[in-house]
Amino acid sequence: MKNIPEKSKYHHGDLRTTLLTVAGEMLKEGGIEELSLRKLAARVGVSRTAPYHHFKDKNALLCGIAESGFRQLHQMNKRSFNAEGPSTKEKFSSFIHEYVNFAKANPDLYELMFGRTIWKQENSTSELRDAAYPCFQYQVAMTREWQQLKLLNHSGEESALRASQVLWGTVHGIAKLLIDGIYTDVAHVEEICDYAVDMFLVH
Amino acid sequence: MKNIPEKSKYHHGDLRTTLLTVAGEMLKEGGIEELSLRKLAARVGVSRTAPYHHFKDKNALLCGIAESGFRQLHQMNKRSFNAEGPSTKEKFSSFIHEYVNFAKANPDLYELMFGRTIWKQENSTSELRDAAYPCFQYQVAMTREWQQLKLLNHSGEESALRASQVLWGTVHGIAKLLIDGIYTDVAHVEEICDYAVDMFLVH
């Protein structure tokens, strides 16, 4: 007689996380433009304004979803980079492939994470920034190591930050072009990634 | 007594191009989310549904704006690539810089041109595709030349398409990260671009 969430209770109990979960599902199903607060509330079985007691805004809810996305991405990078078996070169290749495949697997989430909606002006929540920045910084750290091991093609003074911005730009750009289906076919993801790896490695 | 568009005429005369122009202005001023058909119509001085006789959709209007964007971009690339003075290396560098600076100068237009809104599903107009594809193909052609001149760092079999997708991904990614203000500062555009050029050139 413990878990009986069947009867319609006035207080939902854990509306915040439920909203985040269901919103994530809706995002996956129908994209960002199918995600409205009203539909979300209806699906959860709650009034339209109930979410406003857990999220200041629609924007805040979106930030919440993106937040978990960044944590996923961060963890993925960490796991990959700290793997025992593969060589550094292989890890570099893994980073490129995994990043792009993450975007390919969760196109709408990725779009949300890096879209204008969330980041423009001062729209981003401080919690979002707290989740995203460590993720960014980890990419710089990885790049620094690749640089120190003389893996990356480059002449002149090295900068981990700049190299990271370029590398990140590349995977980000490939991901977005893929997602939006602009002159790049999803069928060739691996080929494109391999080619990118080859262009960055020193020969 | 020729140009007297002062008196309120029932027929506007050239509403289609006026809509495109003014919509472009509004896009530049307040971004995509400030651009509503109703506001646009009001600003042009016409009823809310008048635009529907010139554009099937709001989407069709957006495609129209993006269209001119692609023509601009295409022309910019052509002019730069066919310049007489600079060396091939310098032209390669110019391409990177100019592309990113185009995006930086017209952030909302760029966002629209490559955003999901326009390209997802079958949203894109055939006219838009007719303007965009030649632009894409020109990038492949440029890349092919750079490859043949052994400018780009790479081992293994060469593919102009793949290299172009990676290069384009890079500039696209840098542009988007800059526009969205994600871990990259607009003040460092040139530095980042220079670094990208250096990473791609063979040494």
Place this chain on the structure above:
DNA sequence: GACTAAATATGACGGTGTCAAGATTGATTA
């Protein structure tokens, strides 16, 4: 058991895209 604060609900407002139906006009044709 009374009180308070949190959680939820209802009603309302202004905004959006877009459809249907009517009004106006410029061009064509007889």
Place this chain on the structure above:
DNA sequence: TAATCAATCTTGACACCGTCATATTTAGTC
């Protein structure tokens, strides 16, 4: 010139949307 017609524009209406102000219900606390 007069009549017709299609293009163009307007008005009205609808279904959404996010969000605020206000009222209601409930859980937890003293």
